[in-house]
Amino acid sequence: MNKRIELQDLGLRDYKETWDYQELLFKGIVDIKAKNRREETHLQTNNYFLFVEHPHVYTLGKSGDLSNLLLNEKQITDKGATFYKINRGGDITYHGPGQIVGYPILDLENFFTDIHKYLRFLEEMVILTLAEYGIEATRSKGETGVWLEVGTPFARKICAMGVRASRWVTMHGFAFNVNADLGYFDNIIPCGIRGKAVTSLNVELGVKEVAMDEVKKKMLKHFAMLFQAEFAENV
Numbered sequence: 001m002n003k004r005i006e007l008q009d010l011g012l013r014d015y016k017e018t019w020d021y022q023e024l025l026f027k028g029i030v031d032i033k034a035k036n037r038r039e040e041t042h043l044q045t046n047n048y049f050l051f052v053e054h055p056h057v058y059t060l061g062k063s064g065d066l067s068n069l070l071l072n073e074k075q076i077t078d079k080g081a082t083f084y085k086i087n088r089g090g091d092i093t094y095h096g097p098g099q100i101v102g103y104p105i106l107d108l109e110n111f112f113t114d115i116h117k118y119l120r121f122l123e124e125m126v127i128l129t130l131a132e133y134g135i136e137a138t139r140s141k142g143e144t145g146v147w148l149e150v151g152t153p154f155a156r157k158i159c160a161m162g163v164r165a166s167r168w169v170t171m172h173g174f175a176f177n178v179n180a181d182l183g184y185f186d187n188i189i190p191c192g193i194r195g196k197a198v199t200s201l202n203v204e205l206g207v208k209e210v211a212m213d214e215v216k217k218k219m220l221k222h223f224a225m226l227f228q229a230e231f232a233e234n235v
Contacts, residue, residue, distance in 0.1 A: 001110045002044045007220070007231045010052040015059070015084060015095065018052050018103070025105045026171045033107065033167055045107040045169075049223070049231065051216055052103070054095040056081035056184060061162050064091035068189040079187070088172035090144065090162030092188050098179035098200070100215060104223075108168040111227050115165055119144060121226045122174055126159045128222040129176075129215065135204055146176075148199060156197040158204070176219075177201065179209050 010018060029045050036043055058069060058081060069083070069092055076083050081096075095101055108118060123139055126146040130137040137158065140147045146159035159176040177200035185198045202210045220231055 002047065002107075003110055003227070003229045005047040005049050005104075005106070005227075005229050005231050007049050007233045008051070009216075010050055012053045012055065012097065015054045015057040015082065018050070018054070019084070019086065022050070022103055022105060022171045026166075026169055029105065029107050029169045030167055033109075033169070045110065047107060047110060047229070048103075048105040049220075050103040050105065052101050053097055053099060054101060056094075056096040058083045058092060058094055058188060059088075060085045060092045061088050061090040062086070063089065066092075068092045069187070070189070071187045075187075079184070081184070086172070088162040088164045090160070093160045093162065093175060094184050094188060095175055096181060096184055098177070098181060098202075098212075100176040100178050100212060100219070101173070102176070102219070103173040104170055106170050108165070108170060111229070113168050115163075118165075118170065119161060119163065121223075122161055122163075123159075124226055125219055125222045126174065126176055129218045130158070130201070132218055133201065133205060133210075135201075145174075148204070154197075156199040158199050158201065176215070178212055178215050 025048050032043050032045050035041060056079065060066060123146050127137045137146050137148055138150050140150045144161045145157050148156050148158060159174055161174045163170055163172045179202045180200040182198055182200055202208065224231060
């Protein structure tokens with residue numbers, strides 16, 4: 001089993017371009033696994049973890065409801081945003097500058113074969129990171145992602161998640177609001193959940209901006225601990 005993960009920070013990158021790149025890495029892993037089964041070989045599969053920020057974009061998961069997007073095509077364009085229907089789970093969400101988006105492209109057979117556990121570990125990574133900033137975060141039953149003040153009228157989501165997995169290979173991932181422009185969330189019903197707000201780390205801390213690199217380092221530390229993995233950086 002290969003528990004080494006290649007880390008790539010893509011900076012600010014177009015959503016479709018990054019999606020295509022994810023698909024390329026994903027296919028490479030799946031093809032190796034198919035070859036191993038077909039030819040009874042034991043070739044090692046790679047693992048990747050992509051950090052990225054996207055220009056303003058709305059994405060709708062394969063089981064999502066388009067009515068949760070509250071803008072028409074012209075209004076999306078007028079806001080300098082784009083829109084894509086994609087092949088992850090989950091409903092509609094927003095990505096934009098100031099948000100840490102992470103795409104782990106892992107062969108889970110290198111770690112554990114349990115999608116539920118995988119999602120819980122992604123949530124735990126964010127929960128542990130927020131705890132380092134003095135923020136108590138948790139899960140909300142039946143609603144994937146990371147939340148604050150669950151069970152109160154002030155419940156709000158700080159990190160959304162949506163993944164795809166095939167042959168135990170993952171893609172897509174999480175979107176953690178660190179210095180996000182929350183106004184863009186007003187144009188959707190985030191994740192199809194009505195009546196709950198969205199927040200960002202800088203808002204919770206009452207500061208203008210949080211150092212993104214610092215947050216990423218904390219997240220990677222917790223990810224490595226949870227998955228018993230090691231990172232190799234390729235920026």
